[in-house]
Amino acid sequence: MTTSTVDPATAPAIVPNFGDDEPTGRRLAIICSKGNLDMAYPGLILANAALGEGVETHLFFTFWGFDMITKSRMDDLKFTMLGNTATHMPQGLGGMPGMTAMATHMMRKQIAGIGVPTVPEMLEQIVASGGHLWACRMSADMMHLDESDLYDGVEAIINASDFIEKTDGAQLLFI
């Protein structure tokens, strides 16, 4: 039987492993398909978190998610109680005039209250962190929009095959 004692003076220091020596090649693709205020955030928050961990991240905005990158709408996304039982309010209330505006106002206040930025600011941060924003060709055609209508950080309008090609081997999230 052997015993060993570790001399603290010569023991290796405990240093966090930031994974610099082991490139994982991890990539993340996030498809944003919703234009509601509450459904815009999950993709943006996850993209921001992934970038902060050194993960190459691509976002593809399609259908209603196009509102998130359309200049005229991106800062005006709304939240509705309708069809959302998680508000625990009577559904009939959500359909009354002014309720969507009120619910949106309250949600914006809550989001700002915990220091989370607006949708355009989140996009700005994602681009500054090296994230890639792509717009869906079919959505652009349907809505008669071109690159001049879109947030400046969007790299290009591409079709679905292009996105699949660009994100070869990536983990994929559909929101």
Add this chain to the structure above:
Amino acid sequence: MTVTTIAGRDIHVDAEGFLTEYDEWDDDLAKQLAEQIGVDLTDAHWQAIRFLREDFRAQGETPTLRRVTTVAGIPTKDLFVLFPKKPAKKMAYIAGLPKPHGCV
């Protein structure tokens, strides 16, 4: 609580190696911490690290990347160059602070 030896001193760290005692940190230790994770400290690094230290003392928590950008005015892009790949965590480590808890 774990004690490790850095630059000939006993330093309290958590399981991952992040410092747990605010007052055990000083400039010399920061240089050693930076060297251990392959970061060469320049004035630009120090600006970020000093902000982290001051903000933690005032707010009681480690600022997130966004806070360093909006409050200290250091562009996010620059932070990714100064502290590659995982800037928020690397800054926190060199500044002798816990990892940031905030999501954004």
